[in-house]
Amino acid sequence: MTAVRQTTTLMTAEDLLALPDDGKRYELVEGELQEMPPVSGPHGRDGLRIGSQFLVYAETHDLGEAYGADTGFILSRNPDTVRAPDAAFVRKERLVEIDAEGFLPLAPDLAVEVVSPSNTVNEMSRKVQEYLDAGTAIVWVVEPQRRQVTVYTPDVIARIYRDGDVLDGGDVLPGFTLSVTYIFDGPRATR
Amino acid sequence: MAAVRQTTTLMTAEDLLALPDDGYTYELVEGELRQMPPTSGEHSRVELYIAFWLMSFVYRNRLGKVYGSDAGFRLKRSPDTVLCPDTSFVRTERVPQDDRTGIMELPPDLAVEVVSPSNTINDMDDKVGVYLAAGTSLVWVVRPRHRQVTVYTSVGHARILGDTDVLDGGDVLPGFTLPVVDVFRDPELAG
Numbered sequence A: 001m002t003a004v005r006q007t008t009t010l011m012t013a014e015d016l017l018a019l020p021d022d023g024k025r026y027e028l029v030e031g032e033l034q035e036m037p038p039v040s041g042p043h044g045r046d047g048l049r050i051g052s053q054f055l056v057y058a059e060t061h062d063l064g065e066a067y068g069a070d071t072g073f074i075l076s077r078n079p080d081t082v083r084a085p086d087a088a089f090v091r092k093e094r095l096v097e098i099d100a101e102g103f104l105p106l107a108p109d110l111a112v113e114v115v116s117p118s119n120t121v122n123e124m125s126r127k128v129q130e131y132l133d134a135g136t137a138i139v140w141v142v143e144p145q146r147r148q149v150t151v152y153t154p155d156v157i158a159r160i161y162r163d164g165d166v167l168d169g170g171d172v173l174p175g176f177t178l179s180v181t182y183i184f185d186g187p188r189a190t191r
Numbered sequence B: 001m002a003a004v005r006q007t008t009t010l011m012t013a014e015d016l017l018a019l020p021d022d023g024y025t026y027e028l029v030e031g032e033l034r035q036m037p038p039t040s041g042e043h044s045r046v047e048l049y050i051a052f053w054l055m056s057f058v059y060r061n062r063l064g065k066v067y068g069s070d071a072g073f074r075l076k077r078s079p080d081t082v083l084c085p086d087t088s089f090v091r092t093e094r095v096p097q098d099d100r101t102g103i104m105e106l107p108p109d110l111a112v113e114v115v116s117p118s119n120t121i122n123d124m125d126d127k128v129g130v131y132l133a134a135g136t137s138l139v140w141v142v143r144p145r146h147r148q149v150t151v152y153t154s155v156g157h158a159r160i161l162g163d164t165d166v167l168d169g170g171d172v173l174p175g176f177t178l179p180v181v182d183v184f185r186d187p188e189l190a191g
Helices: A002-007 A013-018 A041-060 A121-134 A180-190 B002-007 B013-018 B041-060 B121-134
Strands: A025-029 A032-036 A064-067 A073-076 A081-083 A087-091 A110-114 A138-143 A148-152 A157-162 A166-169 A173-179 B025-029 B032-036 B064-067 B073-076 B081-083 B087-091 B110-114 B138-143 B148-154 B157-161 B166-169 B173-179
Touching (some): A013 A025, A041 A064, A041 A087, A041 A138, A041 A173, A073 A121, A081 A121, A110 A121, A121 A148, A121 B121, A148 A180, A173 A180, B013 B025, B041 B064, B041 B087, B041 B110, B041 B138, B073 B121, B081 B121, B110 B121, B121 B138
Parallel strands (some): A110 A138
Antiparallel strands (some): A025 A032, A025 A081, A073 A081, A087 A110, A138 A148, A148 A157, A157 B157, B025 B081, B064 B087, B073 B081, B087 B110, B138 B148, B148 B157, B166 B173
16 A cells, blocks of 8 residues: 555645646645535535625625635645635635735635535544644534534534524634524525 | 335334344434444444443443443334444443343433444434434544544534543543543553
């Protein structure tokens, strides 16, 4: 196994960016390319609902930038890990000296991952750990099938939010709130 | 899909018990049979390490019974859910008068689930939810790949323990402690 590993060429974030667009999404995990299959309708919709709320709040209050599901964040180098969360937010202080082209060379302050039925516990644990290790302050793991959101922070407490609960933006998006029911039901939730 | 579902006959715990022994362990999730494939060597070692430490403490202090990975607990009725935690503990006052036949009709006080690479997030979070809803006070989800243990004590709260942390028995096993490193190594190496 070791010998095989050594002959595999690891890719960098720059290699990933230079790949011809074949219509597919990729992430880079410690230099290895991982294809991200298209997500289900509910998955994409729930991610967009969250991202759009980040966008509106961040722009209204001039707090930073919100990003949609295709945005690459370089979480670590040598070997490179580039993740594309389903939604993300970066505070404006951290965006000052960033190259407008290419992936963001930082971890988002808030990262959202929506769970697909095929996602294993190990996969998602690894992603959450990568974000926290890279400096992400809040990770939301959204589970449409269970209608719950687990919030991870570096203090190793995970909090589970369900219907009726309200998520908040903590120190990252002060004053931001989002109802769990809205994420899964949209405007129907409030009717 | 809905039509197919409706024609599926849901099984009860009694049906499960009446199945001929084919060498596999089965669980019942909302009336649907789930075969438990054989686990990896690592998975089996880890569940036994935990059982070893639990048994040493429980029997020295005469606190109750420790069960292995094929003990079935009926956690829900109509439709029936019967889970077999990898290791579990039941306090003396709750141990059934006769546990020689049948499936135990109570939730364990402590349930331990060791994560396999194939376990999806949805499946594992469903299990944790079922234990807590049925009255289990403490659930440990053990992830050998990441050398972490997630501790669930109530529906909305989880704590993630890593290499430098110590598991404790909380209100279920007062005084019980187990360094997380010892969850993953031979007891003879324990400090």
